[in-house]
Amino acid sequence: MWKSCLAATLLLATLLVPLEGRACATCACGDPTLTSMGTEQPFAGRLRFANQVRAWSLTSGQNAEDAASLRELRMDLSVAYAPLPWLFLSATLPLQTRSLQQVSLSRETAWGPGDMEVGAKIFVFRDRDFSPDHLVGVLLGARLPTSPTVRDAQGLPLSLDAQLGTGSLDPLLGLSYSTFRGDWSFVASATGYLPTRGREGFRAGASLRTTLAAQLQPAPRWALRLAVDGRLEGPSDQRGVPDPVGSGLLAFVSPDVLFSPVTDVVVELGVRVPVLNLLHGHVRQSPILQASIAYDL
Template identity: 80%
Template sequence: MWKSLSLIPLLVASLLVPTAGLACATCSCGDPTLTSMGTEQPFAGRLRLATQLRAWSQTTGQEAIDAVSLRELRMDVSVAYAPAPWLFLSATLPLQARTVQDVSLARETAWGLGDMEVGAKVFVFRDRDFSPDNLFGILVGTRLPTSPTQRDATGRPLSLDAQLGTGSVDPFLGLAWSGFRADWSFLASATGYLPTRGREGFRAGAALRTTLATQFQPSPRWALRLAVDGRLEGPSDTFGVKDPVGSGFIAFLSPDLLLSPTTDVVVQLGVRVPVLNRLRNVHQTPILQASIAYDL
């Protein structure tokens, strides 16, 4: 018995030794807001994995003359890591299946890897270290030509429309603000893209993408999000010859439902509905999308 009692001080001392603590993402950032990939609050060591599925189609050109219909099913696999409270590093690799058909009913099909996107989000202002109400960040990164050239059964390259990437390096730069007010949260962002020349001398036009979103979350398990997404596209060119098809402006109304079936898991279901289309000779269908994000 005396030997057992002599071990009590040693046991108490072992319990007083500090060890690393583990906490969910909500506890670590001090905010219970459900967030999609790219809109989360940062804290040092945050690691997030996500995958997103999108299905969409569009038709370019004039019907019965030179129309080209494109359909795509795309899955983006993403990872984001915060080595510091002010920095998020991210990478996204798309897996795509695409079908292109022209007015002659000739069809091309391609599937495989698309162009990877790598980026960083630098938070330049937060009104407080823990559970901030306002976050301002700078987005910087680029798309990389990781998609291989797609070829038909005879080894000939498919058309540019059927390719899963442009084969160019496309840097981007943007600004983002996030605000949090009790059950409500808000997001505003603007990102500019400046593509370089890629396959067959093609160069996509400079683009500006914007998002204005608000989210209402009455429960820790679900939230409703409504966004207006805009895209302004400049004319593309091939070896300096401009092509105005596809240039102009388009706006989408984007309702989403966010669900958290378990801690650190966010499921997002939504649709992007084109409500204002000023793109030249382009008809865009709604974009269906579903995603899941997990914090490790």
């Protein structure tokens, strides 16, 4: 009898020992909304990895005179971690391949790492701790000069447009708002960049990038998202000489499909279609094709 009592006591003591609790990202944040990288709800200890691939092209100048065509395939490797319920730390490293072709048919090609971007998103308001309906965040960060100077076979630097980054330190400041209404969610954000002078004395123009998005999620595994993305950029300069080409306003309509094949994995497929082009210098932007996958660990 005493052996049975001892065994029962040990079993009860084992069950009372606290263990580390683990839950999926949806359970931990209290909201089943599928989110792309950068729009997720925070909770302490959230760790997220993402891989986004984008393809686009851009042509500037007159076709028969000075046209130049730039094509890029880019893969962004991202990681985000929330050490606190109100703080997200993130880093994104782009791996790129670029091809620049002049009207003379001369071509420059570059591939390698681009300029890394790091940031801290501070959530300054949430209407409740668990499963909030309203979130306001402030983004602080910078784009770092991590891209190497790419050179041709003779050891000469490629032109600035063919380089994989500006090689400058560019501070950024942003503000975002998210709200969740049952099957619907909405996101509005604005981020400003203030570039410094970088490679060969080039300084990109200050820019403002905005997003206004609505998402409908009729089922736990998939959602439809429609956004209007805008980019307003000032003129650049090289060693103090202004260059207005490429500056101005560019706006996209961006439909996306998100689906979750398994728990904690979100796949996103979409396209950015330019609908308003007020850029200087006969600049024509192609649609931007993109695919991404995000995983919560």
